[in-house]
Amino acid sequence: MHSNVDSQAPRSLKLAASAGLLFLHLPIMLIFVYAFTTEEKSYQWPPPGFTLKWLAVTWDRPDVWQALKLSVGVASLSTIVALLLGTLCAAAISRSKFFGRETISLLVILPIALPGIITGIALRSAFNLAEIPFSMWTIVLGHATFCVVVVYNNAVARFRRTSASLIDASMDLGADGFQTFRYVILPNIGTALLAGGMLAFALSFDEVIVTTFTAGQQQTLPIWMLEELVRPRQRPVTNVVAMVVVLVTFLPILAAYYITREGHRTGGQSR
Amino acid sequence: MVDGALAITPGRGGIFGRSSDAIWRNPKMFLFLLLLPPLLWLGVVYIGSLLALLVQSFFSIDEFTGLVKREFTLKTYRELLHPANLDIIVRTVSTAVVVTLSAAVVAFPIAYYAARYARGRWKAVFYLGIMLPLWSSYLVKIYAWKLILAKEGILNWLFAQLHLTWLLDAVLAIPIIGGNSLSVSYLGTCIVFLYVWLPFMILPLQASLERVPVNLLEASSDLGAEPVKTFRYVILPLAMPGLIAGSIFTFSLTLGDYIIPQIIGSSRLFIGQAVYAHQGTAGNIPLAAAFTVVPIVVMGFYLWMAKRQGAFDAL
Numbered sequence: 212m213h214s215n216v217d218s219q220a221p222r223s224l225k226l227a228a229s230a231g232l233l234f235l236h237l238p239i240m241l242i243f244v245y246a247f248t249t250e251e252k253s254y255q256w257p258p259p260g261f262t263l264k265w266l267a268v269t270w271d272r273p274d275v276w277q278a279l280k281l282s283v284g285v286a287s288l289s290t291i292v293a294l295l296l297g298t299l300c301a302a303a304i305s306r307s308k309f310f311g312r313e314t315i316s317l318l319v320i321l322p323i324a325l326p327g328i329i330t331g332i333a334l335r336s337a338f339n340l341a342e343i344p345f346s347m348w349t350i351v352l353g354h355a356t357f358c359v360v361v362v363y364n365n366a367v368a369r370f371r372r373t374s375a376s377l378i379d380a381s382m383d384l385g386a387d388g389f390q391t392f393r394y395v396i397l398p399n400i401g402t403a404l405l406a407g408g409m410l411a412f413a414l415s416f417d418e419v420i421v422t423t424f425t426a427g428q429q430q431t432l433p434i435w436m437l438e439e440l441v442r443p444r445q446r447p448v449t450n451v452v453a454m455v456v457v458l459v460t461f462l463p464i465l466a467a468y469y470i471t472r473e474g475h476r477t478g479g480q481s482r
Numbered sequence: 483m484v485d486g487a488l489a490i491t492p493g494r495g496g497i498f499g500r501s502s503d504a505i506w507r508n509p510k511m512f513l514f515l516l517l518l519p520p521l522l523w524l525g526v527v528y529i530g531s532l533l534a535l536l537v538q539s540f541f542s543i544d545e546f547t548g549l550v551k552r553e554f555t556l557k558t559y560r561e562l563l564h565p566a567n568l569d570i571i572v573r574t575v576s577t578a579v580v581v582t583l584s585a586a587v588v589a590f591p592i593a594y595y596a597a598r599y600a601r602g603r604w605k606a607v608f609y610l611g612i613m614l615p616l617w618s619s620y621l622v623k624i625y626a627w628k629l630i631l632a633k634e635g636i637l638n639w640l641f642a643q644l645h646l647t648w649l650l651d652a653v654l655a656i657p658i659i660g661g662n663s664l665s666v667s668y669l670g671t672c673i674v675f676l677y678v679w680l681p682f683m684i685l686p687l688q689a690s691l692e693r694v695p696v697n698l699l700e701a702s703s704d705l706g707a708e709p710v711k712t713f714r715y716v717i718l719p720l721a722m723p724g725l726i727a728g729s730i731f732t733f734s735l736t737l738g739d740y741i742i743p744q745i746i747g748s749s750r751l752f753i754g755q756a757v758y759a760h761q762g763t764a765g766n767i768p769l770a771a772a773f774t775v776v777p778i779v780v781m782g783f784y785l786w787m788a789k790r791q792g793a794f795d796a797l
Contacts, residue, residue: 220599221709227591232608234588235615235680238626241636245629254629256636296520303516307509315517318524324730325781326738328754329532329774332761336538336771337531356528359520388502410617417619420741423758436621440628440745453622464617468610 239457246454251447265447275452278435285347285431286415289354293411294404296355297362305370322357330357331424338425345427353425354418358411365407365471366400373399406471409463417460432456539771550767558768562776567756571776574753577668578736581675582683582729588676589683589728594717596684597691612688616681624745627674631665631746638663661748671747678742679735683728690724691717726788733784737777753777 220228246265248258269275300319304312322330334353343349377399381391419433426434432452439449505512541550542557561567596608615623630637641650654660654667661667694717702712740754751759753773760770 220595224591224595224599228595231588231592231680232611234677235611238623238630238677239615239618241629242622242626253634254632255634256629256639292523296523299516300520303513303520307513309513315521318529319520322524322528324734324785326734326754326777328738328740328757329535329778330528332757332770332774333528333531333535335761336767337527337534340534352527356524359524382502382506387496387498388505389498391502413617417617417621419621420739433619433621436625437741440621440625449625453619453625456619456622460618461614464613465610468613 242450242453242457245450246447248447248450251445254446265451268445269448269451269455272448274430274435275432275448278430278432281347281429282416282432285350285354286412288351289358289415290408290411292351292355293358293362294408297359297407297411298366298400298404300359301363301366301370305367306375319360319363323360327357327418327420328424331421334421335424345425345429347429349425349427350422350429350431353421354415357418357421358415361410361414362404362407365403365410369400369403402470406467409467409470413460413463417456535771535774538767539775541768543766543768548765558772561769562772567773570751570753570756573750574737575780577672577675577752578733580672581679581736582732584672584676585680585683585732586687586725586729589680589687590721593684593688593691593724597688597694598696612681612684616685620678621741623678624674624742627670627677627746628665631663631670631673633663633665635665665746666748668748668750671743674742674746675736675739679732682731682735683725686727686731687721687724690721690727694720723791726791730781730784730788734777734781737780 244258245254247261247263248255249260249262249264250258297319300315304316330353334349334356338345338349373396377395378391381395382388386394417433419431419437422431422434423437430438436449436452436456439445439452443449505515538550539558540554540556541552542555543549544551562571592608592612596605596612600608629635632638638647638650641647650664653669654662654664659667659669659672661670664670664673698716698720699712702716703709707715738754740752740758743752744755753776757770757773760766760773
């Protein structure tokens with residue numbers, strides 16, 4: 212809805228919109244200041260002084276590294292599972308109309324539409340009933356369940372823009388299903404999958420509510436942070452970890468944005 | 483393979499070739515194969531777990547042994563109506579309402595500006611300006627607010643610099659929403675909820691505002707309506723699906739969260755904390771399960787209303 216006549220926004224609207232954006236961003240920026248503070252015992256503002264010492268201290272903490280390693284592992288595995296399931300689901304939904312189609316799209320959205328605590332406790336009590344011991348795999352199982360939806364959303368939008376006649380043509384010209392997938396479908400949906408996969412990774416990397424229910428003794432990075440938030444041990448280390456987490460999650464988001472922005476020109480779009 | 487004779491080219495050889503021929507001839511089977519893995523995962527593992535949880539809410543806990551009795555009973559649901567538990571439910575639902583309404587108010591100008599006036603470079607700035615906070619770490623955001631709201635933190639410092647400490651103290655002295663400091667008050671909990679869920683409100687709202695045709699607004703003002711009237715009778719009704727879609731997120735997320743009230747807020751419990759406490763140390767899975775049914779029922783009702791208003795097109 213672009214206005215051609217009065218392209219100048221009223222001043223009050225400008226003020227309210229920029230105040231809103233500031234409200235969204237200032238708290239995160241504050242993290243960057245606190246990561247360098249010399250104050251150890253409290254959250255004192257303004258910081259009494261600045262130091263780089265805590266970067267080195269954090270670097271030497273084995274518990275942080277271990278948590279980071281587990282988080283990366285869990286996020287990678289969940290992303291792979293989500294990519295598989297999400298793409299399959301999107302392909303089925305976008306290609307054909309069948310009974311129960313609406314139900315399936317609802318089913319995919321359900322794990323993030325329902326509060327995380329419900330997914331968490333449902334899985335935990337199911338693991339207990341089935342006597343499955345908690346491990347990295349139970350965490351992956353929980354994460355993949357709600358990561359499917361972001362891959363699905365990205366893939367289904369791209370499938371709709373990709374013309375079905377491309378696939379028909381490929382099959383008619385003698386390619387088998389696997390060649391068609393490799394040379395026709397994959398190039399068309401590749402960037403959407405990449406973007407969806409990055410978002411799924413970010414979602415899993417950051418998830419804490421479901422994880423508290425599906426993890427045993429293992430600590431992912433968010434669980435480590437939660438522990439520090441509830442019972443602070445060394446605040447400066449938490450500050451540094453928080454800053455690193457912000458930086459690490461910004462990169463895939465920016466990348467996903469640029470990928471999907473350029474991906475608008477896809478084959479068979481004239482349909 | 484009866485209709486093989488009708489094909490222009492002969493059938494493909496090899497396992498890959500033959501199987502892709504078979505799949506091509508039989509779209510139903512292909513569809514089934516596509517859907518099988520996701521349905522097994524989501525339909526069996528996930529829905530199965532949810533149903534198992536639901537079933538357990540109809541069990542009860544033996545008061546003497548502390549073990550779960552596997553017999554059908556509504557006793558656990560009656561327990562939900564105890565004043566202490568009812569209090570938790572009312573507190574959580576009313577917080578969700580407050581957070582949703584304030585998110586709508588704060589989100590509207592951002593969404594409206596982004597939809598109507600931002601273009602080119604600014605469009606990208608607004609898009610990323612909403613996406614980055616949305617996707618940055620949930621715990622880091624809460625942590626940032628712990629820094630801000632702490633007694634020695636930046637907000638108290640700011641109030642002191644402006645000589646407004648008396649105002650803050652007056653707000654904190656209000657019985658229910660106040661407390662010793664902002665970080666242990668109900669007001670603090672609401673601010674953090676608002677902050678963390680705000681992008682979820684902005685995005686669908688912006689999507690619905692982008693579909694409002696400008697000539698409707700021009701027609702409205704040509705016909706003599708002041709901006710307030712145009713807003714009330716033209717923009718707001720057209721933005722409603724977006725508002726409802728956004729409120730689904732803010733409402734549902736607030737109902738189920740147990741980490742924010744645990745870290746920033748008074749010691750009074752929310753539904754999520756009650757669930758966590760009952761399933762953990764207390765081992766009272768039936769009561770925890772019954773508690774989780776509350777947000778499911780509330781959200782089910784909410785989604786049904788939203789669907790009737792056509793809000794799903796704006797998601």
